[in-house]
Amino acid sequence: MSRLSSATAPDVPRPVSRGIVHLGLGAFHRAHQAAFTHEAALLTGDSSWGITGVTQRSAAVAEQLRPQDGLFTLVEKGPGIDRASVVGSITEVISAVDDADAVVDAIADPRVRIVSLTVTEKGYRLDPATGRLRLDDPEIVADLTGRSPGTVVGQLVAGLASRAKLDAPVTVLSCDNLPHNGVLLAGIVRDYVAQRDDATALQSWIDSAASFPNSMVDRIVPATTDEDRRRLEDETGLRDDAVVVCEPFRQWVIEDHFAAERPAWDLVGVQFVTDVEPWETMKLRVLNASHSLLAYLGVRSGHSTIADAVADPVLKSLAHRMIVSDVAPTLHPDMNSDAYANEVLTRFANPTLPHTTRQVAMDGSQKLGPRLLGTVRDAQGRGSSTTWLAVAVASWVAYVIDELRAGRALDDPMADVLSRAAAQDDAVAALLSVEQIFGADLGPDSPFGRRVAAAADLLVGSAAVTTEFVANIERELS
Numbered sequence: 001m002s003r004l005s006s007a008t009a010p011d012v013p014r015p016v017s018r019g020i021v022h023l024g025l026g027a028f029h030r031a032h033q034a035a036f037t038h039e040a041a042l043l044t045g046d047s048s049w050g051i052t053g054v055t056q057r058s059a060a061v062a063e064q065l066r067p068q069d070g071l072f073t074l075v076e077k078g079p080g081i082d083r084a085s086v087v088g089s090i091t092e093v094i095s096a097v098d099d100a101d102a103v104v105d106a107i108a109d110p111r112v113r114i115v116s117l118t119v120t121e122k123g124y125r126l127d128p129a130t131g132r133l134r135l136d137d138p139e140i141v142a143d144l145t146g147r148s149p150g151t152v153v154g155q156l157v158a159g160l161a162s163r164a165k166l167d168a169p170v171t172v173l174s175c176d177n178l179p180h181n182g183v184l185l186a187g188i189v190r191d192y193v194a195q196r197d198d199a200t201a202l203q204s205w206i207d208s209a210a211s212f213p214n215s216m217v218d219r220i221v222p223a224t225t226d227e228d229r230r231r232l233e234d235e236t237g238l239r240d241d242a243v244v245v246c247e248p249f250r251q252w253v254i255e256d257h258f259a260a261e262r263p264a265w266d267l268v269g270v271q272f273v274t275d276v277e278p279w280e281t282m283k284l285r286v287l288n289a290s291h292s293l294l295a296y297l298g299v300r301s302g303h304s305t306i307a308d309a310v311a312d313p314v315l316k317s318l319a320h321r322m323i324v325s326d327v328a329p330t331l332h333p334d335m336n337s338d339a340y341a342n343e344v345l346t347r348f349a350n351p352t353l354p355h356t357t358r359q360v361a362m363d364g365s366q367k368l369g370p371r372l373l374g375t376v377r378d379a380q381g382r383g384s385s386t387t388w389l390a391v392a393v394a395s396w397v398a399y400v401i402d403e404l405r406a407g408r409a410l411d412d413p414m415a416d417v418l419s420r421a422a423a424q425d426d427a428v429a430a431l432l433s434v435e436q437i438f439g440a441d442l443g444p445d446s447p448f449g450r451r452v453a454a455a456a457d458l459l460v461g462s463a464a465v466t467t468e469f470v471a472n473i474e475r476e477l478s
């Protein structure tokens with residue numbers, strides 16, 4: 001069986017030079033930024049925007065893409081839609097684990113005008129409560145000794161330091177689900193640079209020649225399965241180990257604040273705005289927050305996919321109540337959050353995309369802050385409802401406790417801390433006491449923490465989320 005490659009797909013237009021380095025070459029990047037970049041090149045014929053993709057932790061994606069010359073098939077699936085196209089924008093793949101110096105050299109290449117990132121929340125090594133770089137993280141400590149960098153911020157700063165010598169401006173574009181992702185990224189770069197001997201000169205070059213626009217990205221992209229690969233092979237006769245399957249919907253809103261040129265992304269639907277805050281806040285607080293709620297409660301009620309979870313009327317009504325009564329009052333008044341919420345819940349129901357509840361449930365310690373706790377603080381400040389947000393946070397607390405009690409390992413960078421907390425007699429209070437997540441203001445003795453604990457007590461050990469649970473919440477928390 002032959003494989004997808006330049007030889008088997010000779011008609012796919014390819015860039016001739018490197019213009020972007022992308023850190024975090026997961027399925028999301030391939031279904032989103034790589035696809036937009038490919039389409040922009042098709043329209044303009046500009047061949048200077050080849051993407052050098054960097055895989056951060058495992059070499060698997062590099063091993064899939066290299067024999068295919070970086071080509072992969074993107075399959076968009078929705079009710080009545082099933083279309084496949086080959087994306088040609090990725091021209092080179094580097095595995096950071098195997099060749100850290102090549103990553104730095106690529107970032108330093110003066111032909112590169114954009115360094116973009118999808119490294120997930122945990123890739124930033126933030127203290128979630130302060131939004132600052134964790135300078136005590138052992139990998140950060142090791143990078144600061146001057147070894148070939150193993151962390152994303154270490155790679156970025158080493159590359160920027162080389163660019164400073166060439167005075168080559170660059171845009172550093174975070175595409176992760178974090179509030180003010182560009183500002184956050186600029187902040188961790190600053191925290192890291194401050195530890196270096198050349199701190200003053202390097203930071204002043206970064207301030208003048210690098211920009212960090214905030215951006216909001218959106219597309220549901222489940223992890224590729226062997227079944228996806230098999231089906232494509234049956235249909236096309238070609239083996240593609242790097243195929244990505246996603247929903248038809250996509251959105252990318254970026255602050256128009258670039259230090260150098262950018263691809264003609266505006267021609268293929270990317271929105272450029274002066275302030276991305278209304279979009280990113282709505283997306284994180286509506287889509288990602290309800291995704292997490294459905295994931296944690298979905299696992300409890302035995303739903304393996306998000307589509308099954310949102311088809312459960314009790315779970316759907318909890319997500320809807322959280323959005324309408326707790327989240328919407330905290331959003332920008334010009335954003336049509338009702339229409340957005342309906343659209344999001346319809347997208348979740350896409351029956352053709354097996355997006356698993358366990359995939360979304362991962363890394364909760366990093367997701368609660370950006371998705372839920374900021375909303376809680378805003379709602380408290382305005383005096384509006386936090387009842388259903390408390391249920392969402394409780395759904396995570398109860399998930400952690402019951403997963404561990406069932407002997408399943410948590411997929412979370414704070415798994416050790418969480419496991420120790422969950423082993424205490426009062427596991428709920430111990431989890432709410434983790435200040436790195438809840439700060440000093442939302443702990444177990446705060447009014448919000450007490451409501452979370454009441455909801456968590458109702459959930460822990462229960463085999464499903466029922467209408468009786470909802471009635472109890474209404475009685476006890478509203």
Ligand code: CS2
Nearest residue numbers: 217218219220288291359360
């Ligand atoms: C999801 C996101 O895995 C998760 O936590 O909530 O990856 C979500 O699918 C994307 O943000 C959609 O744009």
